[in-house]
Amino acid sequence: MESPLLFWGVILWMIVWGAVGSVVLRRRYLHRDLDTTNTVFVGAMSGAALGPVGLAPLWLTTPKLGNLLIIAPALLTVFLIAVAFSFADPDNICVTSSGFVASQAVNGLIIGIIYGFMALGLTLIFSILGIVSFAHGEFYMVGGMLVYFISAVWLPGVPPLVAVMGACAIAFLIGAVFERLMLTPMYRGKIDRPVEYGILVTFGLAFTMQYFVQAVAGANPVKAQRFIDFPRMRWPEDSDPIWVKTSRGGVTLFEQVSVSNPRLIAAVTCVLVLLALMYLLHRTWTGKALRAVSQDRDAAAIAGINPDRMNMLAFALGGMIAALAGALLVQAFSWLPQVGNIPAMRSFVIVVLGGLGSLPGAFLGGIMVGLVEAAGTGCIPDAQKAASYIPAYGMIVLTLTLLLRPTGMFGRRFAAGTHGKF
Amino acid sequence: MTSFTRRSLLGASAMALALTSGAAFAADCPIKIGGMAPLSAPGTVVGGEAMRDAMLIAEEDINAAGGVLGCEVEVVIGDTEGLPEKGAALMEKFITQDGVVAVGGGYHSSVGVASKDVAEARGVPVVFAETWNDTITGDKQKFIFRIAPLSSWASSTIWKHTLEVPGVQKVAILTENTDYGIPAAQETTKGLEGGGKEVETFSVDIGTQDYAGIVQRMKAGDPDMIIVLATGEAGYNFQQQASDAGIGSLDIPFHAGQVSLESKAYWENVPDGNYAFVQRIGVPETLFTDEGKAFAAKYKERTGKDAVESYAMEAYDSIAIIAQAIAEAGSTDGEAIVAALENIEHHGTLGKIYFPYGTKKDPSEDGKGDEWWHQWPDVALTVIQYQTEGESSGGATIVWPEAYRTGDPVYVHQ
Numbered sequence: 114m115e116s117p118l119l120f121w122g123v124i125l126w127m128i129v130w131g132a133v134g135s136v137v138l139r140r141r142y143l144h145r146d147l148d149t150t151n152t153v154f155v156g157a158m159s160g161a162a163l164g165p166v167g168l169a170p171l172w173l174t175t176p177k178l179g180n181l182l183i184i185a186p187a188l189l190t191v192f193l194i195a196v197a198f199s200f201a202d203p204d205n206i207c208v209t210s211s212g213f214v215a216s217q218a219v220n221g222l223i224i225g226i227i228y229g230f231m232a233l234g235l236t237l238i239f240s241i242l243g244i245v246s247f248a249h250g251e252f253y254m255v256g257g258m259l260v261y262f263i264s265a266v267w268l269p270g271v272p273p274l275v276a277v278m279g280a281c282a283i284a285f286l287i288g289a290v291f292e293r294l295m296l297t298p299m300y301r302g303k304i305d306r307p308v309e310y311g312i313l314v315t316f317g318l319a320f321t322m323q324y325f326v327q328a329v330a331g332a333n334p335v336k337a338q339r340f341i342d343f344p345r346m347r348w349p350e351d352s353d354p355i356w357v358k359t360s361r362g363g364v365t366l367f368e369q370v371s372v373s374n375p376r377l378i379a380a381v382t383c384v385l386v387l388l389a390l391m392y393l394l395h396r397t398w399t400g401k402a403l404r405a406v407s408q409d410r411d412a413a414a415i416a417g418i419n420p421d422r423m424n425m426l427a428f429a430l431g432g433m434i435a436a437l438a439g440a441l442l443v444q445a446f447s448w449l450p451q452v453g454n455i456p457a458m459r460s461f462v463i464v465v466l467g468g469l470g471s472l473p474g475a476f477l478g479g480i481m482v483g484l485v486e487a488a489g490t491g492c493i494p495d496a497q498k499a500a501s502y503i504p505a506y507g508m509i510v511l512t513l514t515l516l517l518r519p520t521g522m523f524g525r526r527f528a529a530g531t532h533g534k535f
Numbered sequence: 536m537t538s539f540t541r542r543s544l545l546g547a548s549a550m551a552l553a554l555t556s557g558a559a560f561a562a563d564c565p566i567k568i569g570g571m572a573p574l575s576a577p578g579t580v581v582g583g584e585a586m587r588d589a590m591l592i593a594e595e596d597i598n599a600a601g602g603v604l605g606c607e608v609e610v611v612i613g614d615t616e617g618l619p620e621k622g623a624a625l626m627e628k629f630i631t632q633d634g635v636v637a638v639g640g641g642y643h644s645s646v647g648v649a650s651k652d653v654a655e656a657r658g659v660p661v662v663f664a665e666t667w668n669d670t671i672t673g674d675k676q677k678f679i680f681r682i683a684p685l686s687s688w689a690s691s692t693i694w695k696h697t698l699e700v701p702g703v704q705k706v707a708i709l710t711e712n713t714d715y716g717i718p719a720a721q722e723t724t725k726g727l728e729g730g731g732k733e734v735e736t737f738s739v740d741i742g743t744q745d746y747a748g749i750v751q752r753m754k755a756g757d758p759d760m761i762i763v764l765a766t767g768e769a770g771y772n773f774q775q776q777a778s779d780a781g782i783g784s785l786d787i788p789f790h791a792g793q794v795s796l797e798s799k800a801y802w803e804n805v806p807d808g809n810y811a812f813v814q815r816i817g818v819p820e821t822l823f824t825d826e827g828k829a830f831a832a833k834y835k836e837r838t839g840k841d842a843v844e845s846y847a848m849e850a851y852d853s854i855a856i857i858a859q860a861i862a863e864a865g866s867t868d869g870e871a872i873v874a875a876l877e878n879i880e881h882h883g884t885l886g887k888i889y890f891p892y893g894t895k896k897d898p899s900e901d902g903k904g905d906e907w908w909h910q911w912p913d914v915a916l917t918v919i920q921y922q923t924e925g926e927s928s929g930g931a932t933i934v935w936p937e938a939y940r941t942g943d944p945v946y947v948h949q
Contacts, residue, residue, distance in 0.1 A: 206755055213755045220747040332580040334768035336775075336804045362779050362807070371754075373779035376747070445776075446744045447768040447804045451576035455744065490748030500737045500749045501712055 114494045120201035127161035127190065134160025134168050135517065141172050151178040154517040158186035162193055198492070207492035212369030214491070219370045221487025222480060223380040227438060229479020230383035231456055232463035233390070233472055234434030240407040240470035241427035242296065244311030249435050250457025251322035252288070254450060256280045256436025257443030258326055261337045273340035277440045284436030288429035291318055296428065300421055327450040334447035339374055375445035382441055387476065390434075394472070403427060407470065435460075455504070462507045466514050468521030477522060482507045564606035566867055568594075568857055569629035569638035571615050571622065571646065572850070577742030578617020579767035581797040582642050586664065586850035587612050588838055590640055592830065593854035603862045610854055611635055615646045617741065617767065619714075622646030626653040626661075635659065636867040637860075639853030642846065643766060644668035644686065644715035651679045658869040660876060662857055664849040668714045673906040678869060680876055680909040682852055682888055684816060684916060686715065687722045687906070692814055692916040693762060693790055694726030696935040700760060700788050702948060707758035708736045709749070709773055711765040716741075719764045743769055746776045754782050759948070762790040770794050771804035778807035785810060787948050790918075796844045796928040809924050810947050812934065816845035817885050818915045819939055820929050827884035842929025845885075852883035876909075886913060920944050 114120060138156030142149045155178050159167035167186065176182065199208045206213050231253060238246045259280035264271055295314050299307040342361035349356060354368040363373045394400035405413040406423040414420050439453070446452065463482055467474025489506040493499035514521060570590040573583035594610040602608055611633045613625040622643070629635045630653070638654060638661040641647050647666030654661045655676040663671060663679070667686040672679060697706060706727055710720035716738065724734045735756055737749050750773075753761070761777065763770050770792030777783045784791065784807070791811040795801045801808060817823075820843070823831060830851055831843040857872070859881050864871035877893040888911050892898040898907035918935035919928060922945055932942035 206752070210755060213751065216751050216755075217748060220751060224745060224747060327575070331584075332575055333584065333800055334581065334771060334804055336771075338806065371751075371780055373747075373776065375779075447771045449576045449580065449768060451742075452744070455742070487748050491752050496752065497736050497738045499752070500739045500743075503743065503745075503748075504740060 114202040115204065116201045120197050123193070123197035126164070127194070130164045130168070131157040131161035134158075137168065138171055142175060145175055147175055148178075151183055151518070155182055155186065157517050158183075158190050162186045162189040202494055205492060205494060207488075212367070215367075216370045217487040217491040218484065219366070219372060220376075221484040223372060223376050223483070224486070225480035225483020226380045226383050226476075227376070227442065227479070228456075228459055228463060228483055229467075229476040230387060231435050231438040232460040232467070232475040232479050233387070234431035234438075235460045236464045236467065236470055236472060236475040237434070238428055238431035239464065240472075241403060242311070242424050244296075244299075244308065244315065245461070246428070246431065247312060247315040247457075248291075248318040248322060249431070249460055250453025250455075251319045252284055252432040252435035252453070253439035253456050254448070254453035255287070255322060255326065256284055256439030257337075257446075257448045257452065258330060258335075258439075258450075259283055259436070260440040260443050261335045261448060262330070264337055265335075273337070273444075276337075277340075277437070280440045281433050281437050285429045285433040287322075288432030289425050292425045292428040296424065297421065300424065323450050323453075330450070332450055334449050335443075336447050337443045339444050340378055341374075343374055373445065375442070379438075379441035379445065383438070386434075386437060391472075399426070459507060462511045464521075466507075466511050466521055468523035471521065471523035474521055474523030482510065485510050563634070563867075565609040566603055566606045566861065567609045567611050567633055567635045568854055569626075569633065569635040569640075570610045570612045570850070570854065571625060571638060571640040571642075571650070572612060573617040573642050573646070573767075574612075574614035575616045577767060578615060578646075579642055579794055581768075581794060581800050582665070582766070582844070582846050583614070583617075585797070585838070585844050585847040586640050586642060589830075589834060589847035589850040590854050592833055592837065593851045593858075596830075596833075597855065597858045603858050604865065604867070608854075608858055610639075615641070615643065615650075617643045617646065619645045619649030622650040623653050626650035630654070630657045630659050636869070637661065637857045637872055639857055640664050640850050641666045641853075643713065644671065645713045647671045648714045651676060654678055660857070660860075660869055660872045662853040662876070664853040665846040666715075668718060669904075669906040670714075672908045672910045673904070675905050675908040677894065678873055680890060682849055682856070682883075682885070682911045682914070684914040685906050685910065686718050688914075689814065689816075689916060690719050690722035691726055692918065692935075694723045694730070696812070696918045697723075697727060697760060697762065697788075697790065698730040698732070699935070700944075701946060703732065703759040703788060705733045705735070705756070705758050706760045706762060707753045707756060708734060708762045709746075709753075709765055710736060710738045711741045711769065712738050713741055713766075715766065716764050723762060723764065739765065739769070741765070741767065741769065744772055746773045749773075750776050750780045750782065753777070754780055758782070758787065760788040760790070763792040765792050767792075767794055768804065771801065774808055774811065775805045778805070783807055784812075784921075785947060788812065788946060790814070793846075795921075796842070796846075798842055798925075798927040798929075799840065801928075802925050806924075809921055810945055812918050812920050812944075813928065813931075815917050815919050815928070815933075816914055817848055817917075819917070819933050819941060822939070824882065824884065824886055826882055827886075830884045840927075842927040844928070848884040852881070852885055852888060855883055856881040856888055886915070888913075915939070 134156035135153040139149050139152040142152045235249045260276045263276040263279050298304050304310045343359040346359045347355050358365045363371055365371045402418040403423050406420045410420050463478040464475050467478030486506045490499050572586040573579050590610050594608055597608045615622040615625055641663045642665045644666045647663050648668055655678050660678045663681040665683045667683055667689055669686050672681050708720050710716040720736050727734050774791055789811050791813050795813045834843045860872045860875040864875035881888040890909050892907050893909050917933050917939050919931040920934045921931050933939050934944040
């Protein structure tokens, strides 16, 4: 970095005014007996972005802190950090190459969509059952393993779609059976500390699944072949640069942004399944019943919904979503029984970041983590450190979020239907 | 030498030593030898399983030849998971619970670095099979021996070969943040920069899966060649993702991680991995010793593989040399085994193994660094290149050094 003092000076300025803003604005709203829900976040972001100039109007007028006042200072803060970085390190590839930035952004977005999709399953389980499933990474692993074994070992030559659907069906079944056998005692008053029981029993499921797969399938890395090969194409033929160029292994946009075939297929499938899931949750009786249980379990029961059945459906569906993410990525990554450990940790980060129990929060949180990881990997001046810190980027975002907005981006105070009631 | 004569010799020597040593009859039977291998992620499981199979074959061969000191040998296999803390705990367990008299095997350098102090403190000899970090022997510990190459020495194979690849000016290195990866990257960088090359290093945590961001950054730097110094499936993940981005072994000269010697797993995980260069320890199969040929035949039959990996041979030799040392010491006492190892001449699968430097002669007497303490100095290092999709590492073309060369390298960028 050419001028580290400039960059770190700006960061220090932001931290100081952010801290001042978060404290001052909350006190001001408290003093006026107003809703303080978003005051820490808005105060911190306004202070960081504009210093006293941003805080003074808020302090004087104490406006209602709606979406605009939440999002605008946050985006401005990110923009100012980027500007400070570009002045401090003008030769950095993130400053000099727009193609590289676009490439990192697209790849960050794509992996973020997949992260978010996986986290969706975790947050769905939490919002209905009120427990954090520690077996989420193992469902992801099992999904990939099943696709590999179905398509390469048990039924060689079977279409990948059949293998993916088979993996999802089996994962759904595992989730449903486990919920019936191991989680139902939680709802029937047979367990003294049901929340802790839920955590421990899913931990048990995680170990069982991981070591069962290792015992049966071995611990060697396996990988499914690409589901489909893209046809070779250049469009438009005589343009310079060519807008879209495809090879069997990937797509290149404007001769700058390359995305591998397996990731693109995985991301597109995740978006399609997400849309289907939204349809299920918002347009069908079953989905509405699930949402009702998530909001108020007792009221849902009075309305004729069987909450226990919804619990089973939510756990099975959540596990199946993780399995689908794994099933789609087994063509991109080498697969081992322990492959779910890192994605599971990342999912925990994402659901807390997005707000426990919030489906849109999980999805947006995933995209945010994907983009932050891509920015960190691409822009940190020391290449050696940039790659080493990948696991830390999500944690930094999570820490900041918890400091400024403990409920996460879209979180509710009591997100789960059963949370806090056992 | 045939398998039969080798067994006869082993049996005869064991019998002779048993008859001449009173301590022989004092040994607790069976004599237990620890065998360290990474059998779970994030360790290199393919390598660990190969080493485990090899060490169990060694156990069978030793027992078939009459055992040691009148006892059967039992190799107690332990999983290090490729993690230093697990390695240190495993060493403690081997010694205090399993009652091993010596330990062989070991794949990851970080495990070797962490576990060697436990063995040293408890006076149990260790012959590390595949841990390369220089400090493992460089600390000049009494009970620590190694038959794998030094990291600095192995790195020199890579950079010397890279310097001979035409048209390469800028090299990108992907390394893991471990006791193997960091010094290996430093040594390789030093060698390449000394040869006038430009080097950029990217280091990652062991077990990293997603390299999209790193690959894009590496690609933006427009390297002429890529070198991978990562163990385990991380090497597979990176190489295939680099291939997807157009900087794989089909596009530019690419030196893959050593795990790529596992041909079956390699081709399944890196379908676009043709023309990759891979470092290999040991001479080509046609030049194997009789012991090497016998082991290779048995190993291939047992595992169904069509090639024998260098770390499998090292693992076999690490157990066999301990058994010979116990026999020659006539005792399972740690000090006696160390004394025997310092004077040993073991005809193993990799060649004649001996340790010229130790308590009887310091490496400095020959102007050598401390890392040569208890270090086998004659490890053969070669570079192979896959030139046909799906081929086995055993049959791949040896392209470096000149002395072992079996074919011309293919330079994909030309």
